[in-house]
Amino acid sequence: MSKIKDPSLKEAGRLKVEWARTRMPVLMQLKQSYEKEKPLKGFVIGGGLHVTKETAVLAEALQAAGAEFSLAASNPLSTQDDVAAFLVSEGIDVYAWRGMSKDEYYWAIEQVAEKNPDIIVDDGGDLTLVMLQKGKKPLGGCEETTTGIVRARAMASQGKLTFPLMAVNDAETKWDFDNVYGTGQSALDGIIRATNVLLAGKTVVVSGYGHVGRGIANRARGMGAEVVVTEVSAIRALRARMDGFRVTNMIEAAPIGDIFITATGDKAVIREEHFKLMKDGAILANAGHFNVEIDVNALESLAKAKKEIRPNNVEYDLGGKKLYLIAEGRLVNLAAAEGHPSEVMDMSFANQFLSVLYLKENGKKLAPGVYTIPKEQDEQVALLKLKSMGITIDTLTDEQVKYLTGFEEGT
Numbered sequence: 001m002s003k004i005k006d007p008s009l010k011e012a013g014r015l016k017v018e019w020a021r022t023r024m025p026v027l028m029q030l031k032q033s034y035e036k037e038k039p040l041k042g043f044v045i046g047g048g049l050h051v052t053k054e055t056a057v058l059a060e061a062l063q064a065a066g067a068e069f070s071l072a073a074s075n076p077l078s079t080q081d082d083v084a085a086f087l088v089s090e091g092i093d094v095y096a097w098r099g100m101s102k103d104e105y106y107w108a109i110e111q112v113a114e115k116n117p118d119i120i121v122d123d124g125g126d127l128t129l130v131m132l133q134k135g136k137k138p139l140g141g142c143e144e145t146t147t148g149i150v151r152a153r154a155m156a157s158q159g160k161l162t163f164p165l166m167a168v169n170d171a172e173t174k175w176d177f178d179n180v181y182g183t184g185q186s187a188l189d190g191i192i193r194a195t196n197v198l199l200a201g202k203t204v205v206v207s208g209y210g211h212v213g214r215g216i217a218n219r220a221r222g223m224g225a226e227v228v229v230t231e232v233s234a235i236r237a238l239r240a241r242m243d244g245f246r247v248t249n250m251i252e253a254a255p256i257g258d259i260f261i262t263a264t265g266d267k268a269v270i271r272e273e274h275f276k277l278m279k280d281g282a283i284l285a286n287a288g289h290f291n292v293e294i295d296v297n298a299l300e301s302l303a304k305a306k307k308e309i310r311p312n313n314v315e316y317d318l319g320g321k322k323l324y325l326i327a328e329g330r331l332v333n334l335a336a337a338e339g340h341p342s343e344v345m346d347m348s349f350a351n352q353f354l355s356v357l358y359l360k361e362n363g364k365k366l367a368p369g370v371y372t373i374p375k376e377q378d379e380q381v382a383l384l385k386l387k388s389m390g391i392t393i394d395t396l397t398d399e400q401v402k403y404l405t406g407f408e409e410g411t
């Protein structure tokens with residue numbers, strides 16, 4: 001029982017997934033290690049994930065390990081309908097299609113929650129919230145993204161989180177790679193697909209200098225843009241400055257930016273006062289999880305007319321100038337492109353897979369709360385990734401171990 005756009009798209013989806021498998025060696029190896037033993041046999045796993053070719057490879061790995069997996073979208077605009085069709089043809093229940101309304105989106109999540117999953121794999125916290133609202137108590141959950149972790153910690157601090165949640169996002173092999181290089185590349189990919197604009201010679205304003213903002217700023221600079229960073233954290237602002245970026249506030253940045261990219265996780269970062277100061281032709285995109293960072297309602301109110309000028313690119317005519325909003329202000333890398341490349345999702349989803357297995361073994365023993373990923377898991381993922389890249393590293397000699405664990409030896 002699934003609800004997707006069009007089952008006949010499955011062959012196109014199959015080809016995409018075939019391609020992704022060749023770029024996700026760590027996850028493929030984990031799948032191979034567990035498909036005989038099937039440690040997840042009898043386990044119901046519910047996903048609230050972007051329906052992409054990379055998610056399909058995770059779904060296959062979970063299925064091969066014995067799990068019964070079902071999947072709801074993680075965003076109304078991020079579903080790849082051909083991949084959804086392929087997954088359904090593989091016996092996975094999918095509730096997702098591109099362009100869902102808000103009500104349809106929550107309906108889809110409810111379908112997964114109603115399967116009473118033993119473990120959930122979430123991206124952004126909506127499935128977690130619906131599970132809690134319905135009084136469901138799974139063995140545990142795994143959360144993929146920064147926004148989801150922030151929400152989970154808020155739930156935990158208010159005593160509302162009733163099960164253990166693994167902070168997959170905070171694994172070093174996740175956020176130091178996926179958030180930085182994955183979003184850095186794919187956010188620009190989304191903007192370029194929607195505009196075909198030349199980045200060289202442009203002023204790109206990046207709002208937020210966390211892992212995601214840092215990735216975007218560096219990639220934009222690499223393509224010849226002048227990058228201006230806005231921040232609310234003094235430490236991150238300082239880091240951006242010492243990384244060589246110009247740092248200012250949004251009011252100062254608004255009149256000089258050609259392209260604005262939000263990556264803060266907070267709401268109304270670009271709002272009416274800023275739109276009013278922007279140049280004719282400025283492009284607005286969001287790389288954060290939710291569509292709250294650019295105040296689209298304010299833009300709608302200011303506009304005298306609007307039209308879709310290209311796919312994922314709406315021109316707002318403010319009278320005297322035009323602003324261009326990419327993918328409705330939704331996460332640009334997934335709504336206007338294909339999300340992070342498979343190579344980096346390989347590590348993120350290897351962490352999801354191993355966290356599911358960890359919860360299967362340890363979930364019953366864990367009190368409700370947010371848990372960091374075991375260090376050994378991070379090391380395992382990094383080593384497997386290096387191995388797949390043909391890279392060997394040094395190991396400490398006995399003398400070095402002694403030095404590092406002692407204190408007597410100085411100059």
Ligand code: ADE
Pocket residue numbers: 049050051052053054055334338339340341342345
């Ligand atoms: N989040 C960011 N990129 C993604 C991708 N390619 N698949 C699933 N989730 C993602």
